[in-house]
Amino acid sequence: MPVETVFLGTMRAMANRSCSLHIPILTAFLILLSTGNGFAQNDYKLDDADNWQLVNQPDPSSPAGALARARELLAQGQADRAYNMVNRWLERNPDSSLAADAYLLRGDALVAMADYYESLYDYEYVIRRYPASPTFTLALARELEVASLFAHGTLRKVFGLRIGDGTEEAEEIFIRIQERAPGSQLAEQAGIELADMYFRQRRMELAADMYAIFLEKYPKSPFIDKARRRLIYANIATFKGPQFDIVGLREAKRELQELIITRPAEAERIGAQALINRITESEATKMLTTAEWYNRVGDPIAAEFLIRNLVRQFPQSAATIRALEQIPGILDQLPPVILATAPNYEVLRQAILNRDRAALIEPVEPMPEEEPFDPAAALPPVSSSDSPAPPDQTSAEDLRRAMERAESPIALPPGNDPVPLPEENP
Template sequence: WDRAIEEFEKIPENFPNSKLSAEGVYYAGLSWQQKGDLAKAADAFQKLADKYPYSDRIKDAMKREFDIANDFASGEKVKVLGIPALSGQEKALELYKHIVKNAPFGTFGDQAQFKVGDLYKSQEEFEEAQKAYQKVVDDYPNSEWAGKARYAIADCSMQAAKKAQYDEKTAQKAIEQFQGFKQTFPEASQAIEADAAIKTLREKNALTNLQTAAFYEKQKKLSSAKVYYEEVIRQYPETSSADAARKKIEEIIKNDIEPSKSSKPWYQLW
């Protein structure tokens, strides 16, 4: 394939104004693909789209670029000196973005934009992922990928809430996003998953408040503890934490334990 690639790449160099130039670039890409160097094949297909946008080969070239991007996103490595060496994730991201830029409303525009979000999400760059998914919702509202993007946005918030120290505010945001997804796409296949995610997040939020109440109770600050126990019951009545909170309040009332005021004489309170 080396000789074929060499000859095909000479065509646009020697005949830049000829219709054959686009053909040379296209067939160079095919040859690189046959040789197994997907990164260089993709570079050729990108070049075709950038320099020869009116070529009859554009549709096929974009499909091949999309397929190659999928290969890299799935674990294919970029070759260095003919040897698979580098992660293909960044190359996949580059290719997906190139497809969206050059053929935003082509066959693969909406899916490529969605895949950008998937890649960022896999790298735990949740904010960038949400931006990418939101672009699917905004630019392709009638696409089948719009609903999936709405769900993915909520899932990113849930994953972000789980990352490092649990973030209750981010979790609540995820709950609202899942609820919004269900309202907009009630018949979506992911509606059941959204319900499960909402339940999990509400259980976690309730447990966080229950733990806060338990901390105040341990510190003998029973009024504050009671406030948090009541908040668990009010906000998350269906959770197991709410049942535990009810029992705790009953114990506090039963023992008639009130937060004790300082036993120090008044002159030692300063």
């Protein structure tokens, strides 16, 4: 396992437990960290008996030997001594080629002492001052882990007390890592961490945007399934009620339909079809709420238009039933020219209620899939003359064309009593 991976895993464990108990565990790995240039560290190799043998040791009196000794102290759990030793080293060797390693080591010592926020100063100095150094990537990885600790609730010290919130610093670091190392595994990890932090904080608009960006930039990421699921959940969570915007629900519905086609097993696992049904009902409720608002502000024409579209688009929703119960009061306010183009809502209501009642009485005989129920077919035919239209003209297509012709009156089929229209007020 790479040494850097061990370091990252150790820091994550420290976020959930007492830091003082894990300092020896953390520092035991810091001595093994590689900087890529081969200086300031002991070199080992396996012998024929699979034992580690020291093959290269820097001179203890040299700058490289002093840094190696500081690493040993850090690995032994003496983070404070290692920190002081690196401080003195930097005072004596400010322009050394090992300065980047020294700053990185001092930041590691601060992390071992649980001074996470202070360690960011050294890591940031390495990143800005030595962008071509092998320590650049290591410093980014250290910042990523510190930001992850802050994002998961670790507080930073303020006046010696761990009372400061570090989520703003974590957010900034996650964004900077993606800018400084685009397309890398560090950037990928920072992207999913940032999206997850938004999701935990219930900042669903930002979470949805971040998950969408992540799916676009990292289509082969191991976190792709998680990002896809949470994008759907975040979009659904952005819907605050039928009085507010519904764009998030429509995005979630589109993503669920795509998931059913591309990954049916995953869609079945998360209950995609049930979510689509709930979203569809919410869309219908949103349309009914808008129609009610138009009716309250004195625009019955717009209210009737929305209810007409509601019946067409969502005939099997509960919102449609409620709309058909409210439509008589709206029809009473319509002018005759608009009322003449309105469908027979009473016929529609009876057709929907009768169908629901039949489904409850005879559940063993569902309607054929090739012939879904269309309430529009229950509307009376449209005649171009004053005489009633023949029964063979009551198809749904004739109804749709009839509803688009404002000049055509609505007539009931033979044998039915026509619904009287309200008289026009002089």
